[in-house]
Amino acid sequence: MSENEKLTGIERDLVVQYLIDGNVPVTLTPFDAKNDNSQKVHPLNSQIFPVAIKGEDFSINQNEILITNPSPSTMSFINKDLKVEFYFNRVGLYFVSTLKKNKNGLVLNIPEKIERIIDIVEDKTYDFSAKLYFTFEGKQDLSVNCIPWENTQLFSRPVWKSIPLENQKKAKTLLEKYVEAAKIEKNAGNGIQLIPICNYLTYDNQIKMESMENRKNPLSILYVDHERIVFGCKESDFNFKTGNEYGLKLIFSIKKGPIISRDIFITFVVNKIYKDECFPEKLCADCCYTTIQEEDVRFIFEKATSKLFI
Secondary structure (H helix, E strand, O other): OOOOOEEOHHHHHHHHHHHHHHOOOEEEEEOOOOOOHHHOOOOOOOOOOOEEEOHHHEEEEOOEEEEOOOOHHHHOOOOOEEEEEEEEOOEEEEEEEEOEEEOOEEEEEOOOOEEEOOOOOOOOOOOEEEEEEEEEOOEEEEEEEEEEOOOOOOOOOOOHHHOOHHHHHHHHHHHHHHHHHHHHHOOOOOOOOHHHHHHHHHOOOOOOOOOEOOOOOOEEEEEEOOOEEEEEEEOOOOOOOOOOEEEEEEEEEOOOOOOOEEEEEEEEEEEEEEEEOOEEEEEEEEEEEEEOOHHHHHHHHHHHHOOOOO
16 A cells, blocks of 8 residues: 555555455544544543444445444434544545435445545643553563553542543442452552542543554553552553563653653552453553652652651
8 A cells, every 4th residue: 555645546446345355344433524523532521422333234335335234323423424434454544425324224435535544643741651661572671651541630539520420330330349359359458549440441432543453552540659550551552460570660750950850660560450341452450569769659659648758
């Protein structure tokens, strides 16, 4: 495939044939031509909800996609312009088409031009982040970036109301199960980290197509204090192992003075992996520090609790 953003002619025909032959799922997202809103990041309470359609639920004939088993969500898109996204050999592609209804079902016309998905890169700086170091197949100094999860407040005591109201019933079921296990295993400390864990596992992440399929993403930091740190991720992004020890650099930005950041180097062991069959793609790793300098314990304690370390 060429590096051009738009595919036409033979390349476009190859992609259409791939859709026909490959049983490839597609994702439908409402499209605003004036503001290409499907390329932007939307909060979860946004009215823009992508809908995934399995390959077996549509067919293609003469450059038309016929959706044979539409869901109620798909039906709500009738007569709307949609962004139709899919992966071709791991490359994210899309085209824009209007969903129409005919006697056979719902139809999307495949236009003459198919375009590449272009990732929107947000240049963010964080007051706190981390870098995880590990060894894989004998290779040293491999690392993964870790950034704060956008739906939690680090260095403050987790509260139940931080969990969206519509998720609290599912989260309560998980919390009760995890608390019962913690009483037996005695490995959760005061257990306060279980709130962001339940929040993360039950959070309804929207479908987001990227320029490349199965790209590794940074790990999410859900909780941190002077004794432990909790990560959340898709299971495909990192393979945590219970009992394994890893190296970690905690990075605290310093906004004033000649030093850019305070870096704290620690090691930790994975204390417990939390996941649930209702949310199979996500997991949380509750990790306890194994080595940390006393002055760093004091620094993190005072930052996390706003109390003096005595």
